[in-house]
Amino acid sequence: MVLDGISISCSKGEICGVLGANGAGKSTLFKIITGLIGPSSGSVKIHTHSSKAIGGIIEKPALYPYLNARENISVFAKMQSLKLSPKEIDEQLLLVGLPLEKNYAVSKFSMGMKQRLGIAIALLNNPESLILDEPFSGLDPLGIESLKGLIRHLAHEKGIGIFISSHIMEHLLSLCTKLYVLKNGKIVNSGAIDVLMERHIHQYEISGTGLKGSKVLEAYQVVFVNSSALVSIQKEQVSKLLTDLLKEGIQVHGCKAVWNMESLF
Amino acid sequence: MNLIQIELFKLFKQRRTFLALAAVFIFEIVVFVIAYDQGANILDVVLNTLKDSFYLKGDLLNGNLITFFLVNSMAFHLPLLLMIIVSGIVTLEYQEGTIRTVFLQPVSKWKFLAAKFAAAIVFTIGVVFVLAITAFTFSYGLFGRGDLVVYMDSLNFFSEQDAFKRLLYSFFSGMLTMIFYSCLCLTIAVFLKDALKTWLISILFLIITNLTGQLQFNLPGWDYWFFPKLVTTWRKFFNFEIPWEQIWGSHLLLVFLTILVIFVGMVQFYKNDIE
Numbered sequence: 446m447v448l449d450g451i452s453i454s455c456s457k458g459e460i461c462g463v464l465g466a467n468g469a470g471k472s473t474l475f476k477i478i479t480g481l482i483g484p485s486s487g488s489v490k491i492h493t494h495s496s497k498a499i500g501g502i503i504e505k506p507a508l509y510p511y512l513n514a515r516e517n518i519s520v521f522a523k524m525q526s527l528k529l530s531p532k533e534i535d536e537q538l539l540l541v542g543l544p545l546e547k548n549y550a551v552s553k554f555s556m557g558m559k560q561r562l563g564i565a566i567a568l569l570n571n572p573e574s575l576i577l578d579e580p581f582s583g584l585d586p587l588g589i590e591s592l593k594g595l596i597r598h599l600a601h602e603k604g605i606g607i608f609i610s611s612h613i614m615e616h617l618l619s620l621c622t623k624l625y626v627l628k629n630g631k632i633v634n635s636g637a638i639d640v641l642m643e644r645h646i647h648q649y650e651i652s653g654t655g656l657k658g659s660k661v662l663e664a665y666q667v668v669f670v671n672s673s674a675l676v677s678i679q680k681e682q683v684s685k686l687l688t689d690l691l692k693e694g695i696q697v698h699g700c701k702a703v704w705n706m707e708s709l710f
Numbered sequence: 711m712n713l714i715q716i717e718l719f720k721l722f723k724q725r726r727t728f729l730a731l732a733a734v735f736i737f738e739i740v741v742f743v744i745a746y747d748q749g750a751n752i753l754d755v756v757l758n759t760l761k762d763s764f765y766l767k768g769d770l771l772n773g774n775l776i777t778f779f780l781v782n783s784m785a786f787h788l789p790l791l792l793m794i795i796v797s798g799i800v801t802l803e804y805q806e807g808t809i810r811t812v813f814l815q816p817v818s819k820w821k822f823l824a825a826k827f828a829a830a831i832v833f834t835i836g837v838v839f840v841l842a843i844t845a846f847t848f849s850y851g852l853f854g855r856g857d858l859v860v861y862m863d864s865l866n867f868f869s870e871q872d873a874f875k876r877l878l879y880s881f882f883s884g885m886l887t888m889i890f891y892s893c894l895c896l897t898i899a900v901f902l903k904d905a906l907k908t909w910l911i912s913i914l915f916l917i918i919t920n921l922t923g924q925l926q927f928n929l930p931g932w933d934y935w936f937f938p939k940l941v942t943t944w945r946k947f948f949n950f951e952i953p954w955e956q957i958w959g960s961h962l963l964l965v966f967l968t969i970l971v972i973f974v975g976m977v978q979f980y981k982n983d984i985e
């Protein structure tokens with residue numbers, strides 16, 4: 446059994462994340478929700494009056510490589526009996542930040558451009574929610590940030606509920622308000638990001654100069670890694686610790702929460 | 711209709727479609743060149759014994775004979791090319807993953823595959839039409855008209871007008887065979903979802919059909935019901951007496967088999983998960 450007893454929800458305008466290692470069942474979950482594959486038992490019910498409740502990209506943006514961006518949008522629109530004018534096609538391209546002058550075949554597109562075009566196609570017929578399976582894989586750091594901006598825009602400005610899956614936590618933390626942790630086909634943890642942080646962050650990585658000689662840090666449980674100190678501490682104590690370190694004359698460059706992956710998974 | 715138009719649009723946006731069409735033309739050119747260079751010698755060898763007993767008037771190396779050679783490409787070359795192009799209508803969707811994108815849209819599985827079968831049939835009819843038109847035009851243009859001599863168990867001679875009619879009938883009959891092959895390879899593609907495997911199985915099927923089609927048994931209904939004989943019904947138009955009843959029966963059976971193959975493909979496609 447790939448999935449067992451899964452229950453997830455995402456409201457209008459909300460971005461929810463599904464975190465899981467490779468093979469945890471993220472893509473299978475999304476394929477069942479979108480109806481690409483049928484569940485061996487149980488059913489998927491989507492309460493909507495729209496002809497397309499969910500749009501999405503599963504695994505990778507799959508497009509006709511010999512067609513250009515406009516032709517791809519036009520073909521997928523016609524398939525669902527949408528008659529888009531050239532102006533409307535251009536608007537769809539602009540919505541996802543694709544330049545209008547790129548008229549060459551999609552096979553020559555970068556992965557970032559393919560993701561954007563995939564999202565443009567997923568948005569055809571105005572779905573109420575969007576499913577993006579590993580949307581950041583294959584993107585460079587600039588492309589990741591740019592795509593995050595687009596996802597935020599679609600959720601906050603257009604009111605679309607968006608589910609994103611990833612095996613990289615940082616991607617989800619910077620976007621999502623709610624997180625589901627999937628392991629071996631089961632949801633092993635879920636909730637608002639803030640609540641999960643309370644439960645699963647007990648260490649902070651502080652980077653700076655002179656940390657190893659700090660008297661303040663002697664009062665805590667610390668592991669030193671290069672110029673950083675991994676301090677076991679509660680969230681409420683972080684401000685005091687940083688203030689004390691500054692008073693001691695330590696130059697602090699950064700402070701990052703470290704998730705306890707063992708308790709999260 | 712929309713989905714069929716989309717399928718044809720996609721088909722003609724791919725370079726491989728034009729490469730395959732170019733291959734049909736290249737095959738025609740090769741036949742013309744060989745006929746021009748070697749045709750007279752071959753005919754001399756074939757008709758040498760007849761020349762001792764009969765007086766043969768006129769040029770038998772003419773447009774009708776060349777068109778007959780081209781009609782014969784429907785036995786192997788044309789179905790091979792058609793199967794390669796047509797199977798891509800389905801296998802490329804799996805290969806590129808576009809099948810997922812399609813069914814993330816509100817598209818009916820039945821309508822989607824039915825459109826693919828319809829597009830494959832339209833394309834096949836188009837290719838056979840192009841072959842027929844170019845075969846007649848260039849053969850008559852380059853080699854002129856004349857009586858047709860063919861060997862079908864015995865040497866059969868047909869007058870110029872009769873030969874044209876028989877060649878035309880054989881193109882229409884061959885068109886049904888080509889449609890069957892196109893639909894068959896589309897169904898094979900639905901089962902295998904992979905271009906190379908589909909090509910191999912389709913080619914294997916074509917080779918076995920061609921080889922077993924050569925078998926002759928004195929069994930009742932052998933020429934009528936045996937599948938490899940059905941797909942070469944177009945050859946029967948070059949019997950001295952056209953066996954119309956047998957031809958109609960074979961055509962009806964071939965149409966039934968084509969519909970059956972489409973039905974099997976549709977049911978399997980509906981059952982397939984989209985991975």
